[in-house]
Amino acid sequence: MRTFLQLVFGLLVLKAVSASPRFSRQVDYDSYDAVDYNEGEDNFDLNNYDYEEELRVEEAETDAEKPEYNYPEPGEVEKKEEEEEEEELPLKPQLVPQGSGGSGVLMGPDTEKGLPVCLLCTCLGGSVYCDDLKLDSVPPLPKDTTHFYARYNRITKISKSDFANMNKLKKIDLTANEITSIEDRTFMGLPELEELIIRENHISQLPTLPETMTLIDASHNDIGSKGIHKEAFKDMTGLQFLYLTDNNIDYVPVPLPDSLRSLHLQGNNIQMMHEDTFCNLNDFNYIRNALEDIRLDGNPINLSKTPQAYVCLPRIPIGNLI
Template sequence: MHSRNKAFVLRMSMQSLVVLALVLDFLVPCPGMTAPPSEPDDDAFDIESYDLTSETEWENLDINVYEDSYNYNDLDQESEVDEAPDISPLAKQSPTQHYEEEVTLPPAPFNLDFKGPGLFGPETALGMPTCLLCVCIGGSVYCDDMGLHQIPPLPKDTRHLYCRFNNIRHVKNTDFINLDKLKSIDLTGNQISGMDEDVFQSLPQLQELLLADNNLQMMPELPITMKRIDLRNNRLSSQGVHSEGFKDMSQLEFLYLSNNNLDYIPTPLPLSLKVLHLQNNKIQFLHEDTFCNLNDLNFIRRNLEDIRLDGNPLNINLFAKAYVCLPRIPIGNN
């Protein structure tokens, strides 16, 4: 590249010298200044015939003289830029900037020392609030299908407990201490075979107890505030139900005792009762005063409209006097 540029500059410089010589020749005055200038010899100054390409002239030409008067660095730089390949758009972008990745740290763990009121309740003996194990919403605690083997410690403001489909086998009288607001307990679908006798006696507002699909043989004592009792699909016998256990429950409306081993109806039944399901037991006999009052022939049990006795070894046609005071005849085998 340098030899080509030097030849180009040399050729241009020589042509400039020729032109300069012609100009000076015309400007030199003739002797005496009186005679008109002599006409130049066309042949002598014919640019086309002015040959500088002979080998002798090229060899005697001092190129260094022209190199000193011209800066080849600028020409080289310009030539290199012109012949450089096209730069891709990505290469023309600014240098890659290094960014520090922003990392979001996980939230701080719950304060296990929390003892005030609120969603998570008081600290428990397990060292963590109950609602970290269960779901607590507005006084309701949901612990369904969690593989629990015991009732978890509950927040003091618990009103409804749903602890269905777990592996609980025994319910202790310490499981519901200081739960004055508890109204309903649902332990359906566990493996409960035993309960402490006074396990529910410390609950002044308990109204619903659902213990269906367990292995209970005895029913624990219940507070008189009960409205709904569900003991279906257990192993209850008549000896496992306390005598007159439902007598004082003046608010009891729903009593479900189907699919057990009862051989008689647990009487007396409160007047508030609306639904009594006893199907699929071992009941064979009905007393005349099971539902009615033999001392008051005008007595009518108006609320009890749904009695199920089907699936028992009992012919309801044989005990007509037992339900003459009922608004509807029980459903059973004829």
């Protein structure tokens, strides 16, 4: 019975659907205004339109706009990388011009140890540092050396050839070696020399020095009463610092240039001083303004016995006043 009722209900639904009007998706083209595509400069004919030809034109225009890429040939990439690596390699060291006493080789003249001086020592610009290398003599230097340091070595003698033709050399520092002698006029051929430091050696004779000197330090040596040339510093118009501490000097090495600022003579054997050692007794208006630092302590001299010797100085020398 139930099945029969379902069958009757289905027949009624089917009949209702068949009787309803059908939905139409047809478009009424008559409601649109006709467009004349044949008017104007660009005639557009749908009947004669060639779609494939339009595609070919667009592809040609697109290809024309594409940038051209030049792809490397096989092997060119590896070659380019090798060239870049070669450009990044450090520069090859060049020959340094021949210095005094040696032949120009890689990075500088050969030393007595068979090594180029700038490999044995340290070269920075025009400065050559050969400190504490147990050297027995001055190594041959590049010609453009301006400052030479060879402190704390075993150098025993200085010869003329050690600094021959060193026209740019301004400073020599030979502190704490074993130098016993310096050949006279060794430094006279150095037109730019300004500073000589030979302290803590065994030198008994101070060599003749050029007039260009500004600093001389020969402290802690064996320089005696005859170890300084007469009027050795007179013509050094630019000399500012003279250090002769701890030697065997028994007098103040006059005359001293007006440019002198500091004079250290402590620890010597100076027993007396003349009144015109620093001042000019014929000109009481003379004032030596530059010389502000005089050290005479450690000498067997009584400074109070010669008060006229200091009237032209801005400061009294340091030393025994009793």
